[in-house]
Amino acid sequence: MKYLIIAALVSIVLVIVYSRVRPYLKLFRKVVESLNVATEGTATPATPERTPSKNKLVRCDSCGTWIPAERALHLSSGLASYCSSECLTKNPQTKERKLAG
Numbered sequence: 001m002k003y004l005i006i007a008a009l010v011s012i013v014l015v016i017v018y019s020r021v022r023p024y025l026k027l028f029r030k031v032v033e034s035l036n037v038a039t040e041g042t043a044t045p046a047t048p049e050r051t052p053s054k055n056k057l058v059r060c061d062s063c064g065t066w067i068p069a070e071r072a073l074h075l076s077s078g079l080a081s082y083c084s085s086e087c088l089t090k091n092p093q094t095k096e097r098k099l100a101g
């Protein structure tokens with residue numbers, strides 16, 4: 001009789017442990033399956049990225065014309081860009097606040 005109770009207790013404990021572990025086993029199986037799928041289908045098409053630096057447009061600081069960055073003229077400071085040397089010379093390099101009030 002004593003062994004029967006122990007066997008029942010052990011079986012109950014086993015059932016409880018199994019019921020608690022089962023989700024993890026399922027998760028483990030899913031992870032393994034996903035890993036297998038990932039190793040099989042790694043053929044992702046490589047999308048060629050065009051460098052946007054060549055097509056970049058900058059605005060002339062003097063006349064406001066949009067020009068490609070390659071043709072833009074920059075000051076030595078590099079903060080402003082101009083479409084032509086005329087705009088470069090026309091635009092005052094140092095902005096002085098002459099307007100009082």
Ligand SMILES: [Zn+2]
Pocket residue numbers: 060061062063064065082083084087
């Ligand atoms: Zn300009």
